[in-house]
Amino acid sequence: MNILLMGNPNVGKSVVFSRLTGVRVIASNYPGTTVSYTRGHMKLGEETVEIIDVPGTYTLEPTSEAEEVAQQMLGTGDVVINIVNATNLERNLYLTLQLLERDVPMVVALNMWDDTGHRGIEIDLDRLSELLGVPVIPTVATTGQGIKELVSSIPDAASPDTPVRSRDERWTTIGSIIDQVQRVTHRHHTWREHLADATVRPFSGSIIALAVLAGAFLVTRLIGEGLIGYVLEPLFNSLWAPVLLRLSDLLGGTGFLHEILVGNLIDGQLDFVQSFGLLSSGLYVPFAMVLPYIVSFYLVLGLLEDTGYLPRLAVLMDTVMHRLGLHGYAIIPTLLGLGCNVPAILATRILESRRGRFIAATLISIAIPCAALQAMIFGLVGERGVQYVAIVYGTLFVVWIILGIILGFAVRGFTPELLIEIPPYRLPPWRTVLQKLWIRSYGFLLEAVPMILGAVFVINILYFFGVFHAIADFTAPVVTGLLGLPKEAITALFIGLLRKDVAVGMLAPLALSAKQLVVGTVVLAMFFPCIATFIVLLRELGVANMFKAAGIMICVAITTGGILNLIL
C-alpha cells in the first residue's frame, strides 16, 4: 500500500514524514524545502506500507516543477494524508476539496494544532470531519503529538462522493465550511509581529539583512576556526602525526608505497597540507580543514532556515535579483550553494521557468563557492592575509552580478514575478535543526571523503608516472601565459573536476605568490563544476544546456583569471 503525504507548502509534511517513517529528511520553515519526493516505510498493523513525502502544492494546477511532481504522484497513491495548516484552514481547504474530488481515500491531519490556541482560533473538529466526510486528526508534528492517532485513523480513510466543482464553487463551499467550524477571536498586533514586519520593509529590512548575514558569516567562521584550532589540528598533530612518521620510517622514507600513503616529507617533516599522501593530506583535508566548516555552516544555515527568515530575504533581494533575470526566491538556492552546489541546483526547481533555472544553476556553479572550497580558501589564502580572501570573495561576487546581468539579457524569455507565502517566524525546533545538521554532515562524510581519497590517489598515480608533465607542457600557454601561474597548476585544475577542496590543496606545494594563489583559487572556483555538481547539472538542465553552461564557465573563468593576473 502507498500513502501520500500531500498539502500546501510549508505545513510540515516532511516533519510528519520523519515522524511516521523514522527516515531523516530535511525540513525547514519556508515553502519549497521539498522539491522531489522521498519514500519511506511504516508498519501499519501487520502490513508494511510505503509513505511518500510529496512536494507541497497549493492547487492541483501546478505552477513549478516541484508542484508538477506532486500532481504526478497523486495518480500512484492508495491513500492520501492531507496535511493542513490549522492556523490557515480556509486557504488550505482548497487543495483538500480538489483532493476529495479525485476519489482517493483520505485522512486530514490538522497540523500546527498547538498554534491555534494563542492565535485565537477555535476549530470544531467533529463538525469539520462530518462536513468533509473524512477523519480529521489534530497533530503537532514537531513534538509528535497526534501522530499515533493519525496512524490509527488510516484504515478509516474515506473517499466520499464529491462532485467536481469549479473554482468559485469550491470557494463558496469553503466559505460555508469555515462559517460552521471556525471561530476566530480578534487579537491586536503583538510587538513580535511589529518586529517581524520590520524585516520586510525596504529600509529597516536591508539593515537587518546585512546584520543577519554578517552575523551568520562571523558565527560560521568562529565555530569553524574554533573546531579546527582547538580540536582537530591538535588531534592530528599530537596523535596522528607520530603514527604517520613511524609508518614513514617503516616504509623507508621513499618509494611508491610511501608516496601514495604518506606523500612527500618536507625537510624530513610531515606537512598535512603539502605532503599529499592518502593518510596525510587525504585525511587531513576532509576531516581537519573541511568538515569543521561543513558543520558550522550547516548549523547556522539550519537555524536561519528554521526561523523563517529566508523568504523575507527573498523579498528584499527581489529587485536586485530581477536585474539578474531571476526573482527574489532564487536567493534561497543560492544560499544553499554556499554549502554544496548539488542540493542548490536541485533547489532551483522552486523557480517557475526553465530560463530562471538555467540562469540560477549556471550562476551557482560558477560564482558560488561551496563550503568545502571556502574552507580551503580560508585555510590557504587566509594564511597570506585577510585582504586576499576579500579579493577572492569580491571577485566571485562581481562575477555573479555581471554574469547575471549578461545572462538576464542574453537568455530569451521573461522573468516571472515573485509570488510567495511568507511563513511566520518560529523558534527553530532543536530536533529538526540537529537532524538537518546530521544529514548534511553525514552526507559530506559519506560522499566527499571517498571522493577526496580517490582524488589524492589518482594524483599520486599520475604524478608517479609523469602523466602531468606532458599535459602541463601542452596547456602552458594558457596557464602560464594568460593566468601567470606555474604550468604545474594545470594539475590542480584537472583535479578540480573531481573535488575543488583537494584541488585548492594542490596549489599549496607550488610555492605560489599571494597574487598567484588568488588567481588560482578564483579560476578553480569558477572553472568547471566538480563531478557531483556536473552530474546534477546534466540531469536538471539536459545535455544541450549543460554544454552551454560549461562553455560559459570556461570562458568566464579564463577571462576573470586573466584580468586578475593583469590588474593585481
Place this chain on the structure above:
Amino acid sequence: MTGKNQVPLTRIQAGQEGIIVRIEGGTRLINRLAALGIRPAKRITKVSSAIMRGPVTIKVDRTQVAIGFGMASRIMVEPVQAIP
C-alpha cells in the same frame, strides 16, 4: 462594493487595510492568487510598500504573501478606514 474608490494594491500605504475588489488578469493569475488566499472580497493589510518596483507584502487571513510589483498593480482594492 461601490467601486468608486478603487486603487491598485501598489498605491495604498503600508499599514493600510483594504478589501480586494477585483483582479485584472487572466484565469491563470486569478487562480494562482486565489490559491494563496488572495481573491475578491478578502480583507487584506499591506505590510510593506514597494520601492523601486519591488514586491508588495500583504497580510491576508493569518499569512503574509509577497507579490511581485506587476501582479500587485493588477490587484484592485478599496481602502478601509482603520478604526482608530
